[in-house]
Amino acid sequence: MFYHELNPKIDYSRSNLRWNAWGANDQDFGRKSQMPEILKLLQREFNLNSIRETPAVALEDIKLPNGKLSASDIKNLSGIVGKNNLKTDRLERVFHSAGKSYYDVLRLHTNTLKSFVDGVIYPKKDSEIIKVLEYCSKNKITVIPFGGGSSVVGGLEVIKGKGQKAVLSLDMTEMTELISFDPISMTATFQAGIYGPKLEYGLNLKGYTLGHFPQSFEYSTLGGWVAARSAGQQSNRYGKIEEIISSVKLISPNGVVETLRAPAASIGPDWNQIIAGSEGLLGVISEVTIKIHRIPETRKYFGLVFPDILSSINFIRKANHEEIKTSMLRLSDANETRLYEYLGELGKKNTAGRKFKKFLQNSYLKWVGIGGNKCVVLVGLDGSRTEVDRSFNSLKNLWKKGGAIYAGEKLGQNWIHSRYNMPFLRNHIMQFGMGVDTMETSTTYDRLEDLHKAGIESLQNSIPSSIAMCHLSHSYHDGACLYYTILFPMDEKKPEDQWFKMKRMVSDTFHAHKAPISHHHGVGFDHKKWYQSGLGKPGIDALNGLKKSLDQKEILNPGKLFHS
Amino acid sequence: MFYHELNPKIDYSRSNLRWNAWGANDQDFGRKSQMPEILKLLQREFNLNSIRETPAVALEDIKLPNGKLSASDIKNLSGIVGKNNLKTDRLERVFHSAGKSYYDVLRLHTNTLKSFVDGVIYPKKDSEIIKVLEYCSKNKITVIPFGGGSSVVGGLEVIKGKGQKAVLSLDMTEMTELISFDPISMTATFQAGIYGPKLEYGLNLKGYTLGHFPQSFEYSTLGGWVAARSAGQQSNRYGKIEEIISSVKLISPNGVVETLRAPAASIGPDWNQIIAGSEGLLGVISEVTIKIHRIPETRKYFGLVFPDILSSINFIRKANHEEIKTSMLRLSDANETRLYEYLGELGKKNTAGRKFKKFLQNSYLKWVGIGGNKCVVLVGLDGSRTEVDRSFNSLKNLWKKGGAIYAGEKLGQNWIHSRYNMPFLRNHIMQFGMGVDTMETSTTYDRLEDLHKAGIESLQNSIPSSIAMCHLSHSYHDGACLYYTILFPMDEKKPEDQWFKMKRMVSDTFHAHKAPISHHHGVGFDHKKWYQSGLGKPGIDALNGLKKSLDQKEILNPGKLFHS
Structure with missing residues (x-):
């Protein structure tokens, strides 16, 4: 018996994954045949006279600058991971230069993305990560850790660190081993690069489940979940990922931080909860021990x-x-x-x-x-x-x-x-001048109804012809998450500005209600302003103090989260 | 109906609290009348020929050095909090110069405590804390935040920061207000200096409970619980304190860090979980919002x-x-x-x-x-x-x-x-040449039995004539806590060395089993060596980076936890 509709047979080879849209080439929207009707429905809702075609630019036409890694960098980095595990070709570079937010996909679609990684490295073991970070620290190369690449908050935005010469994407998806399995304590330790379905399938074969099913499940990894504090759709039973982790191994340029495998402890600030949500700024998450459960009857x-x-x-x-x-x-x-x-x-x-x-x-x-x-x-x-x-x-x-x-x-x-199917809908409507995006926050029960209303109003005010809606998908003792979806006709002339305005208005609303800028998507680049303002300067400065100790040269995912 | 035997009428005035033993003068061990029999039982177990009397030294005889606060310090600090809220008398200084560990009490008992605070300040509001930290940062005065003073891990050990001239205890117990109460979201916000019974009593009157009952409950405070990551005896139902907090306000010399009141979020490292366990090194915890529950039927x-x-x-x-x-x-x-x-x-x-x-x-x-x-x-x-x-x-x-x-x-x-009565037993047996101490850790179920045995063996080997025993008092999905008690005849000549050896041997055992040095007592000064070795240098350095940003002059509780 397999749990909760996993598809363990997805082919994750880079040539089979869409570089400018959601999912693998051989997976698609389940109601594809109804697309003409869906488009008509949206046309009616948006009050559009006609539906315009907005096909995506081809990979060959993407304006890709020359890579900045020198021949010596390529030789040395290849020396660490092997020739086949350092990539500088067009597909690999473009695939790793954006996440899957509407803004990411829009820029790839319309050929307006400006920054690209200069190469992609696929380590196979911890010792290789250590060497790569050492090399890049010495040689002024920015490193952006990469899991499934499913960030929807600009977590993979290509920002070169100050004084750095090139940007390397560090792709973890070749590190997928089950390291240990403990049915007595009901925990399992995996390398962090494993995709959701492969991890869950491996556990299901033994009669267990992780129970963590974010909507990105099919295209996201264990390490990515931890880095971004993701929430699975069954989180009421299994917890958010930060509640599921038992211990974590983080490889930073200054060495390894590995937490003890213990159910609870009173030993200073909790490193599991520092690493969860660190979004690649403190180090590379290489191993995670997670709590597992018997597959329910x-x-x-x-x-x-x-x-x-x-x-x-x-x-x-x-x-x-x-x-x-x-x-x-x-x-x-x-x-x-x-x-x-x-x-x-x-x-x-x-x-x-x-x-x-x-x-x-x-x-x-x-x-x-x-x-x-x-x-x-x-x-x-x-x-x-x-x-x-x-x-x-x-x-x-x-x-x-x-x-x-x-x-x-x-x-x-x-x-x-x-x-897991709704993200595929976007692939189709973006071909016809329509967009969709999601924003989420959380608050206490006493403020939920007010914030729900204010969020919807700000979305509808930002794009008047849009459809704005909301669900409440994760709930707790003291409150719940609010998850908004907006469907809208893309602005023909300035679609990026249209998106900026929408994002700004809804984020300002969350902020005014003292609600966090994200419940489970993360901060990345897109939410940085509101996150930093919500936490305040003393907290932001302190996290940078923490980072500078682990990453003296500030090569790790600079310019995001708390990093200016 | 009041929940779980709270005693809301304890008189916490300093003259009523024992400065060298557990509890208030008008509270005592419930089986005091059986002490002669208990002593005989212990004498038999310890194979002692006779019971010797070891009375404690009187307060007047404690070797207390002159206070190092200058007249100008006293004037300026009094100016912030008012004359009556800055204390430099003998009782206040001695009471605030140690926690309640066996080693603390032993030193007070035998007049071997060497370091004392130079004064005690009782702020009444946040703005006073801010001014005190500002003054002490500028004037080279170490500040040790003080809640109930019930640390059993040397969390209150008086260590003067490098280059600092005096040590001030910052006692939070005049900050006890209920700031807000939200029965819809089931949360309440209190000032952090409130003692357990007063907080619980206030909630009980409204039909609610916090459900947090550590053994120190009667003599510990909300802020202290958070600072040390305490666990209540009903933690299986209500969670450890770090699971109970919804938001926290921390006042550091560099400004305030206050977390959002939200049920869950994905906004970087979790500050609630950085502040929980910070043991006074990062700032003063001034307010805490906690999840509350209806009093069970x-x-x-x-x-x-x-x-x-x-x-x-x-x-x-x-x-x-x-x-x-x-x-x-x-x-x-x-x-x-x-x-x-x-x-x-x-x-x-x-x-x-x-x-x-x-x-x-x-x-x-x-x-x-x-x-x-x-x-x-x-x-x-x-x-x-x-x-x-x-x-x-x-x-x-x-x-x-x-x-x-x-x-x-x-x-x-x-x-x-x-x-809540067992800690009072120690008050009595220490008058008759006998000691008792407790040590605790946690591990996963697969290792519990082995670690249990190894812990008992190391205790018995450290003091051969002792009684060593263990309970398992908090359990989780993946493991449980092990809580050891050792009763022993005090070494007549070198009781401190006897304790050092015992502490070292059992701590080495926890460490060898990759188990944390504490499950809910904390690190303080006594566990620092094992904690730092367990986390490793990169993690320790990073926490110091965090601290230096919040507390540039390193005035806050120096020399403990991660601070060298």
């Missing part, structure tokens, strides 16, 4: 329909405060609920029978007080049959009090089936 | 008797892996079980009836395979009646499989009743 994923957002927030809050075990409580606000409903109708014939069924459904909803503000909450339960039944019954009490109705398991199954 | 605490340590470890491990909700799983090893049994018999008349009952009990235990290696596990359950019943039944399956027998709720009630 069963699961039950189902939908609920609530009258409005406040009743659904209260349901989620109470489920957390009553400590009811769930894997996922995923609330779609009224806008997202409406869009998913439209999408769900696509491809279905509007017969008289269907129309009548729909009429009855809506009449019933109206009768129980659920109207145009309705919100769907998807509930995920994993565990033993007893546990799942128990949680279901405890939740039922809550949702009935909240005025919700049970909407069945089909919604849940559909979600599971398409959980 | 009911509780059930009971004992189980297992045949040996492995079967009891496996029970605890499986209870964690099956995610059965517990507040406490507290395993006493065979030695501790035996000692508690002896103590339990004290004061009871050994009638023929009792002897026969005891004979029947032992025969039954033997018959079910439980003999001289038996271990008691105390189980604590708090929650709704349904939750408590459910956990009880799930655990019953496990303990039956583990060959344990149920030993009733009396054991649990006794434990609850005397939970």
Whole structure:
């Protein structure tokens, strides 16, 4: 039995991965055949007269400057990792010069990306990483650690450090070994370059799961998850990645920091929690020990329909405060609920029978007080049959009090089936003058409703013809995450400025509400301004003091996060 | 209803607190009347011919050097906090010059403590802390932040920073306000100087609990808990303090670092987890927002008797892996079980009836395979009646499989009743040439049994006539804490050397097993060597880089933790 729809057969060879879009060439959007209808739907929502074609530029046409690594650098770096593991060809350089944010893909699409790495190095073991960092420190070469390359916050923006001459991408994906496996303590140690599905598949074969399924799961790595503090969709059960790690090994230019494999300790500032979120600025994460779990006996994923957002927030809050075990409580606000409903109708014939069924459904909803503000909450339960039944019954009490109705398991199954699929939609709509981006934050329950509203308003004000919506996908004792999606017609003349404005307005809103600039995407380059302002100068200066000790020459991922 | 035996009426005025022993003058060991019998029991265990009296030196006789604060310092510092809040008298200086470790108390007892603070300052608000740190940075005065003063790891050892002229204790216990209370998100914000019982009492009055009950609870503060990463006895349910905090305010000489009140975030290294465990080296913790809980409907605490340590470890491990909700799983090893049994018999008349009952009990235990290696596990359950019943039944399956027998709720009630009382025993035995100390660590389940044994052996080898025992008081998904107690006859000539040897041998053992030097006591001065060696130079240097940015003049608690 394999857990949660992993696809262990993805071919990650660089020639099979899209350099300017999401995913592998042989993977695609599951509803590709419905693209014409989806585009029409968006055209209507955006009030567009026509749909324009905006094809991407070809790889050969990307304006790629000559690489800045000298012949001697290439010889010496090749000497460390072997000739085949240092790459300077066009595909490798372009693939490693951006992440997968809308802004990244837009620039690749339109040939406006300006900075590129000069080479890519693939170490196979720790000793090679140590030598590479030593060489680059001595020879003024910036190093950007690279996992799956799925950053959506400019974490891979190519910024050369001050006084440095070239930029090297350090790609970890050849370091994928299972180093140790401890079924007694339920932990496993992996090299950090392993992709999600390969790690999960390896554990599943032994009867275990990591349970960490971020939306990027298929194209992100263990080390990347830790570096960016990612959250899996079942984080209510398994925790965010920073709660899952038991120990970490970080290779810095000043030496190795490796935390003890212990369940808890009282030994100064917690290095696991310094390394988690370090985004490549402090060193290269080379090994991670993670907590693992037995694959649950069963699961039950189902939908609920609530009258409005406040009743659904209260349901989620109470489920957390009553400590009811769930894997996922995923609330779609009224806008997202409406869009998913439209999408769900696509491809279905509007017969008289269907129309009548729909009429009855809506009449019933109206009768129980659920109207145009309705919100769907998807509930995920994993565990033993007893546990799942128990949680279901405890939740039922809550949702009935909240005025919700049970909407069945089909919604849940559909979600599971398409959980990693939405990023592929962007690949298609960007060919037709449309864009999509996501922003996320978190706050305490007392402020959730206000911040939800303010976030939506700022998005809609930033691009008036857009569709802005939000879901609440991770919840805790004291609050929850808010995850916004905006779909919009790309500005024909200045699409980058359009994006800057949108990003700025929503980020200012988060900041004004004293909410963090990210719940699980990270800071990178794009969120730096708001992150630094939120933490304040003393904290930022102190982190730079920490960095300068580990990375004296400041070669590691400069210009991001806390680094000016 | 008040939760977990708090005593909200302790008088914390300095004249009522023991300066050279545990607790307040009007609080004492609950079984004080049995002290003669307890001393006889220990005499027999230690093979002592006689019990010698070792009374403590009087406060007036403590060799206290003249204070090094100049008249101008005193005037300026008084100017910041008011005349009454700067103290330089004998009692205040001595009280603030040591923690409560055996080594601290031994030195006060025998008049061998060498370093004393020169004054004590009691700020009442953040702005005063800021001014005090500014003044001391400019005027070369070391500052040691002080909470309850209950450190048992030399966290308050008076070490003057290099080139500094005087040492000031910064006592936080006048900062005790409830700043905000949020029942929706279930959080509360307190000033950090509040003592455990006052904080818990304030919450109980509103129907809430923090659920954090370290053994030092009655004499420790919120800020101290965070600074040292303390663990409460119900940590299985409520978490260690670093899991309980939602946000923290740290006042450093370089300015304020205050974390956002958010349930989770992806914004770089986690400052909550840098500040937790910072032990006064990075700044003064002035405010903490903590997660709170409704007072549970009911509780059930009971004992189980297992045949040996492995079967009891496996029970605890499986209870964690099956995610059965517990507040406490507290395993006493065979030695501790035996000692508690002896103590339990004290004061009871050994009638023929009792002897026969005891004979029947032992025969039954033997018959079910439980003999001289038996271990008691105390189980604590708090929650709704349904939750408590459910956990009880799930655990019953496990303990039956583990060959344990149920030993009733009396054991649990006794434990609850005397939970904060054991530290008072030391006050008495140190008057009669006997000592007691505790050491703790943690490790993963696969290594627990080996480390348990090695720890006991190293303690027994360090002081051959001692009683060494261990309990396992906090457990997790991947492992548990080991908490050792050693009772011993004090060396008549060189009691300090005796303690150094014991501490060194057990610490070397933890270190050799790659286990942290502390699970919840902290590092301070006493554990510094092993902590630094366990983390390694790159990590230590980096933390000093962090410190130097926040505390440029290195005035804050120098010479401890990572600071050389």
